[in-house]
Amino acid sequence: EDVDIPSRRVLITGATGLLGRAVFKEFNGNNWNAVGCGYRRAQPRFEQINLLDFIAVHDIINDFQPHVIVHCAAERRPDVVESQLDAASQLNVAASGNLAKEAAGIGAFLIYISTDYVFDGTSPPYKETDAPNPLNLYGKTKLEGEKAVLENNQDAVVLRIPILYGEVERLEESAVTVMFDKVQFSNKSANMDHWQQRYPTNVKDVAAVCRQLAEKRMLDPSVKGTFHWSGNEQMTKYEMACAIADAFNLPSSHLRPITDCPVVGALRPRNAQLDCSKLEMLGIGQRTPFRAGIKESLWPFLIDKRWRQTVFH
Secondary structure (H helix, E strand, O other): OOOOOOOOEEEEEOOOOHHHHHHHHHHHOOOOEEEEEEOOOOOOOOEEOOOOOHHHHHHHHHHHOOOEEEEOOOOOOHHHHHHOHHHHHHHHHHHHHHHHHHHHHHOOEEEEEEEHHHOOOOOOOEOOOOOOOOOOHHHHHHHHHHHHHHHHOOOOEEEEEOOEEOOOOOHHHOOOHHHHHHHHOOOOOEEEEOOOEEOOEEHHHHHHHHHHHHHHHHHOOOOOEEEEOOOOOOEOHHHHHHHHHHHOOOOOOOEEEEOOOOOOOOOOOOEOOEOOHHHHHOOOOOOOOHHHHHHHHHHHHOOOHHHHHHHHO
């Protein structure tokens, strides 16, 4: 259904990041007036805002008067959070609570992006009502962010999502695409985690879910609280790497599955599968098959250009 609100306005934080770019593109391409903000990589395309500068945040929200705010900005690297907890807490908790308060002040609908890492991974699949128990500081800061958002704005939505991939600017932008070089350089063996069960999710699908939630909310004010969205293909990183190799007809015999629990870095949940039935029952959702999505995301980074020409020309 078309929601007939003239000039529907949406503000996207973290619009320079992997998810934020997809969210901006999704709203922008569907009759929304979208403004993105970022920090280090913002100009010239997006507004440059430090989310810790509460006056600047207040000003942009009150000037633009968005109907919807999608809060994608976060410190999302678990190992960085372990080493820089204060800075991560400022962004993941304090800035999120402040945004929720500002959104409530003008009656804007806020979607706060959270993570499957709020769960300990011992009894999947997880419903929205299951008790969180984060194993690492990243999961803890995102859970505290959820609480700060809902305390400051009871009409907000918390959207928990898992490991993301999509159109990256550099391979390191996603924990999925970063494996491509190891896959392509088949002359040396590469150890791949085959312990943690993941559900790789395309940012385009998450962006579509955010837009569908926003449009649903404009028709139905009861759309609020916590929701889950995720791809539905269970894969370890080893299995993702093999699927990537397969998608590009590359060898995978140099990839070595490591079945032990990782000992370095932040603790990770074994299987934090999200139950997405609550959104599905609202008729909300979109899922790109992993092989199709990963091929589209990675082919610009393919070293063997001859292959590219045969497939795309």
